Amino acid sequence: MASNDLLKGMLKPIILKxxxxxGRMYGYEITQLVKEISGGEIELxxxxxxxxxxxxxxxxxxxxxxxxxxxxxxxxxxxxxxxSGKAKEKIEEFEEMLKTLKIFFKPNxxxxxxxxxx
Amino acid sequence: MASNDLLKGMLKPIILKxxxxxGRMYGYEITQLVKEISGGEIELxxxxxxxxxxxxxxxxxxxxxxxxxxxxxxxxxxxxxxxSGKAKEKIEEFEEMLKTLKIFFKPNxxxxxxxxxx
DNA sequence: AAAGATATATAACTTTCTTATATATACTCG
DNA sequence: CGAGTATATATAAGAAAGTTATATATCTTT
Numbered sequence: 117m118a119s120n121d122l123l124k125g126m127l128k129p130i131i132l133k134x135x136x137x138x139g140r141m142y143g144y145e146i147t148q149l150v151k152e153i154s155g156g157e158i159e160l161x162x163x164x165x166x167x168x169x170x171x172x173x174x175x176x177x178x179x180x181x182x183x184x185x186x187x188x189x190x191x192x193x194x195x196x197x198x199x200s201g202k203a204k205e206k207i208e209e210f211e212e213m214l215k216t217l218k219i220f221f222k223p224n225x226x227x228x229x230x231x232x233x234x
Numbered sequence: 235m236a237s238n239d240l241l242k243g244m245l246k247p248i249i250l251k252x253x254x255x256x257g258r259m260y261g262y263e264i265t266q267l268v269k270e271i272s273g274g275e276i277e278l279x280x281x282x283x284x285x286x287x288x289x290x291x292x293x294x295x296x297x298x299x300x301x302x303x304x305x306x307x308x309x310x311x312x313x314x315x316x317x318s319g320k321a322k323e324k325i326e327e328f329e330e331m332l333k334t335l336k337i338f339f340k341p342n343x344x345x346x347x348x349x350x351x352x
Numbered sequence: 353a354a355a356g357a358t359a360t361a362t363a364a365c366t367t368t369c370t371t372a373t374a375t376a377t378a379c380t381c382g
Numbered sequence: 383c384g385a386g387t388a389t390a391t392a393t394a395a396g397a398a399a400g401t402t403a404t405a406t407a408t409c410t411t412t
Contacts, residue, residue, distance in 0.1 A: 121367070122331045124242030124400060130338050144359050154334050164400060166361060188359060188408055211339050213240045214332070216272050220248050221329050242368065242399065262390050282369055284392060306377055306390055 127160060128168050129210035132195070132203050135178065140194035143169065169193050177203050245278060246286050247328035250313070250321050253296065258312035261287065287311055295321050 134146060141149070143165055150160040172178040177199030181192045195203045252264060259267070261283055268278040290296040295317030299310045313321045 121243050121400075122247075122328055124368070124398090125240050125244070126242075126335065127400080129240075130335075133338055142359080143361090144357095148358095153337055157331070157334050161401065162359090162361070163363090163402070167399085170361095186358090186409070190359070207339075210240055213275070214335060214339060216275050217244065217248075217332060219271055220251055221325075221332060245369080260390080261392090262388095279370065280390095280392070281371070281394090285368080288392095304378070304389085308390070 123158065126210075127164055128172075129207060130158075130160075131165070131168055132172070132177075133207050135193060135195050136203055136207060140181065140192040142190050142192050146193075172199075175199070175202075241276065244328075245282055246290075247325060248276075248278075249283070249286055250290070250295075251325050253311060253313050254321055254325060258299065258310040260308050260310050264311075290317075293317070293320075 130150065131146060134149060135141060138149075143162070147160045147162070147165060150158050169178060173180060173193070176196060178193050179196040179199075181194075183190050183192065248268065249264060252267060253259060256267075261280070265278045265280065265283060268276050287296060291298060291311070294314060296311050297314040297317075299312075301308050301310065
């Protein structure tokens with residue numbers, strides 16, 4: 117339930133990663149999967165999701181297919197062939213960032229400070 | 235040098251963690267340490283840093299001491315005794331979020347990580 | 353019939369970051 | 383001795399990325 121400010125900047129990489137791994141997905145499906153995978157910790161709201169998807173589509177990284185299922189319109193999003201490289205790049209960039217963050221949040225990293233020392 | 239949008243929401247936890255581990259630090263020192271620890275990947279700008287520090291001070295989590303060193307004013311920031319619990323809480327909350335993110339992105343524990351290993 | 357799940361989307365607002373600007377001292381190099 | 387770099391704190395304008403609220407509509411369960 118805590119979809120707090122901690123999420124800023126992480127949602128786009130998460131969405132890209134999910135599309136990359138799972139092929140085509142529709143919006144509602146993405147929110148449910150994120151909730152499930154995170155054990156309910158990350159609540160991806162529609163107000164955050166759709167602007168991201170639309171922007172990715174505009175950038176040509178994501179493509180859409182519309183289908184009518186159970187009388188309701190459903191829009192599938194997937195990484196476009198053209199945008200595949202860029203998507204992978206963004207995902208890897210974020211994974212690098214996570215590695216960097218780990219250095220800060222390792223227990224006992226205070227030792228590092230002595231190198232910089234005064 | 236990419237201190238891009240990927241950082242959103244992560245700066246406050248990083249700053250809190252640094253103050254928690256290293257005791258009192260001054261602003262400029264914090265920016266330099268972040269740059270060094272991250273291998274230049276995270277560039278903490280003053281425009282981001284000082285508003286965060288001031289807000290933390292207003293919340294009572296951080297306290298300040300002013301000293302004149304080399305004819306220049308220097309302001310030391312540190313976790314206040316009163317704010318210690320809250321700071322720890324925020325740090326742990328962020329560490330939980332990092333664990334959750336790991337589920338989405340399987341980070342391979344690279345060289346950097348093992349250097350600082352447990 | 354009402355409530356909840358499924359489904360997409362926009363608008364108003366807030367927070368948080370980047371970029372630019374202001375101020376001022378100390379040190380180093382040519 | 384002047385220029386540039388490093389040290390030091392801070393604010394303001396603007397952009398980006400979220401939250402919350404709202405709108406619409408169908409299907410399923412109680």
